Amino acid sequence: MRTITIVGAGQAGLQLGIGLLQHGYRVNLISNRTPEQIAAGRVLSSQSMYDMALGFERELGLALWDDECPPTHGVHMRVGNGDGLLVDWRARMKAPGQSVDQRIKMPRWMNEFERQGGNLVIEEAGLEELERYAEQSDLVIVASGKGEIGKLFERDAERSQFDRPMRTISLTYVHGMLPRSDYSALNISINPGIGEYVNFPCITHSGPGDIINLECIEGGPMDRWGEVSTPAEHLALAVELIEEFFPWEAPRCRNLRLTDELGTLVGRLTPTVRKPIGVLPSGRTVLGMADVLVLNDPITGQGSNNASKCANVYMKAILAQGADAFDDTFKQATFERYWDYAQWVTRFTNTHLLPPPDSALRVFAACAENPRIAATVANAFDDPKSLTPWYYDLDEAERFIASFALAKEA
Ligand SMILES: Cc1cc2nc3c(=O)[nH]c(=O)nc-3n(C[C@H](O)[C@H](O)[C@H](O)COP(=O)(O)OP(=O)(O)OC[C@H]3O[C@@H](n4cnc5c(N)ncnc54)[C@H](O)[C@@H]3O)c2cc1C
Structure with a gap:
């Protein structure tokens, strides 16, 4: 049985950990806080999540609040x-x-993780601990959100648009x-x-x-x-x-x-994209995940959605690897598969941190006139990739808007 160690019991780490348990992996999940501490702590997020991300939770039997959470x-x-x-x-x-308060969701999922046979370890993971996990596991994934240990992963200057909050x-x-x-x-x-x-x-x-x-x-x-x-x-x-x-x-x-x-x-947070492979002092490597690698401002409410989607991509990649080594080629390729999607979320979010481009203003004006265009933009919060290219380019925006008029005539 292959052993995966995940640092961080947040949306990404827990969802991936529980998913892997369900596929027969041995999973260690490292959390620097107990379920009770999270439940009794401060709010951390507003965690509004949409259909695709919620669907990945539902596939794992983790959508436990569908009846009580106001839609x-x-x-x-x-x-x-x-x-x-x-x-x-x-x-x-x-x-x-x-939106389920993470103070409710994460403790419940931690209990669920243990109930399904996972090994929950309460400790603060530093470099020394990462070395230990890397020695004892087939793969170590760092899903520590905004935690300090994430600085192990180098900032990707080309993919990071901002260097300050x-x-x-x-x-x-x-x-x-x-x-x-x-x-x-x-x-x-x-x-x-x-x-x-x-x-x-x-x-x-x-x-x-x-x-x-x-x-x-x-x-x-x-x-x-x-x-x-x-x-x-x-x-x-x-x-x-x-x-x-x-x-x-x-x-x-x-x-x-x-x-x-x-x-x-x-x-305050600085929106940052990081490189996916962290190198430990011994030369062993670990793979980053979700907010560790792609941290966006919460202005468009995408981070928890991203974490769920990242967990889904990583789980499929791990399953597809079968008995092969989780080497650096695997680590880089797995992140790139996630970035194929996450780059559009980053573009959408970063666009909203600056004055809106003419193309977006043109689309908003069209939304007020045409309910079908408005529905298209509303649904893009579930999948920001669908805004490309018309949200960011005026000619494309005109073409996109005109296509609705043509559809009406046809
Ligand atoms: C103000 C605010 C509002 C937001 N609103 C939304 C929203 O409406 N919709 C949305 O989709 N997203 C929102 N987000 C973003 C969302 O909360 C995050 O993107 C999401 O929680 C990231 O999940 P994660 O699993 O990567 O990290 P996290 O949820 O941060 O989990 C990381 C876990 O790792 C633990 N940890 C850290 N370091 C260590 C260590 N060294 N050892 C062991 N454990 C460690 C932490 O304690 C934490 O439990 C918001 C964020 C903020 C700040």
Whole structure:
């Protein structure tokens, strides 16, 4: 029986680990936190996930919250400021998305991993530990998210567009938000040059709630999180910023309360792509995975989706390798297969961190006119590759929009 060791019990590591167990591999999963510590900890993400990524979970019997998690049925995008809206379109997605608080999901999956025969080890993996795992395993995969050990993998300058954080990111988990009057949505508001407000429903410890994601342009008027020192102040600032910069959303936010004292987060990250092979001091090599290698800003809500898709690609590659060695050729090729998809997610996300190109503005205007174009863009959150090339090129955008008119005439 082949032994795979995975560092990191997040979306990627757990999904891959459980998948491999189901195919008869011996799996060690290394976590620097116990299930109880994760459950009792701070929120880490808003983790909105869409159909394809949820489908990979379902294939492994891991979609355990389909009945209790409030669905996200559509996408509603508005661009504007205090003077009014320049863009306003909405559409239902072909299948609902969902957001299960990782403080619920990961502990439950860790228990599931052990129940299915996995070996869960609680320790902080450093270089010394990686050497030990590499000696004892056929393959070591590092799925440690934003953890320090990920720096073992060299930054890929060609594939990394930014070298600094583009947003200060604030999360607020709340109860008491007024529901939308139509359908639940990935509710995106953009105030150009200032920042973004993204909201959608979730399930957390205290039941169904809503997540407020504020993406604040560095040094801009929303980037005021240094003023905050208590959870109550955090909530008050979130509401104040919504009232000032996204006033069309303010009526839904008049009676908010935090889901819990750890339901807030403020952070910054530098979107980074890294090379997939990490070389240990002994010369042995390990393979990176998901956020370790392709870290995107959460502005388009793609990281957990990416992690699920990466787990699926890696599992298939490991199975296809059979009894052959997991050498560096395998490691590089496995990542490239994931990058074939992930590069489009990175392009989509990085595009939203900069002023929108004319092509995207043209597409948004068409979305407001044509529900089928709007549905196409809404469904692209599930598969950002489908936006290429028309989202990024004005001529292609015109051709894409015209194709809908032609389809109507035909
Ligand atoms: C504010 C915010 C909002 C987000 N919103 C969304 C969203 O709406 N939709 C979406 O799809 N994505 C979102 N994301 C991104 C998403 O959360 C991540 O992309 C996803 O969790 C990555 O999964 P992962 O398994 O690669 O890493 P992680 O989920 O980070 O898991 C890594 C695990 O490894 C552990 N670890 C780290 N170092 C070590 C070590 N040395 N030894 C042992 N264990 C270690 C960590 O404790 C952690 O449990 C958001 C991210 C942020 C920051």
